[in-house]
Amino acid sequence: MSSIPPFHLAFPVTDLAATQRFFVDLLGCRVGRQTAAWIDFDFFGHQLSAHLVPGAPEADPNNPVDGKAIPVRHFGAVLPWEQWQALGQKLTQAGVEFLHRPQVRFAGKPGEQGTFFVRDPSGNVLEFKAFHDPSLLFAPQPADGQT
Numbered sequence: 001m002s003s004i005p006p007f008h009l010a011f012p013v014t015d016l017a018a019t020q021r022f023f024v025d026l027l028g029c030r031v032g033r034q035t036a037a038w039i040d041f042d043f044f045g046h047q048l049s050a051h052l053v054p055g056a057p058e059a060d061p062n063n064p065v066d067g068k069a070i071p072v073r074h075f076g077a078v079l080p081w082e083q084w085q086a087l088g089q090k091l092t093q094a095g096v097e098f099l100h101r102p103q104v105r106f107a108g109k110p111g112e113q114g115t116f117f118v119r120d121p122s123g124n125v126l127e128f129k130a131f132h133d134p135s136l137l138f139a140p141q142p143a144d145g146q147t
Contacts, residue, residue, distance in 0.1 A: 018122075
């Protein structure tokens with residue numbers, strides 16, 4: 001996956017200092033450029049730009065996925081299995097509240113994956129997932145069409 005160009009994602013936050021602590025101290029991201037209004041992070045090789053906005057982001061709708069209500073607006077990273085497990089353990093030990101705890105979903109199907117969801121200090125939802133076989137990242141959908 002190292003030949004894939006990095007993506008850029010800008011997202012709203014309500015507290016830059018808390019956001020920096022979350023992304024650096026808990027997720028292990030490196031800080032890039034920053035101003036009083038935004039901060040860039042090296043998010044597993046991709047560029048995230050946290051932009052300061054007044055007030056909390058509006059609530060987002062959910063879609064059912066493998067029996068769980070998953071927020072439609074979320075972002076994250078696909079990690080190697082061992083790194084995904086280690087991050088899940090680190091967040092658990094740090095007392096981070098999971099929106100959905102680490103689990104394997106679509107067991108035995110082409111889309112089988114480890115996944116968990118957390119919120120950043122501003123309420124943005126992040127998903128971290130892993131595949132034992134990374135080539136299955138874009139495998140056909142499970143029979144029910146949910147990803």
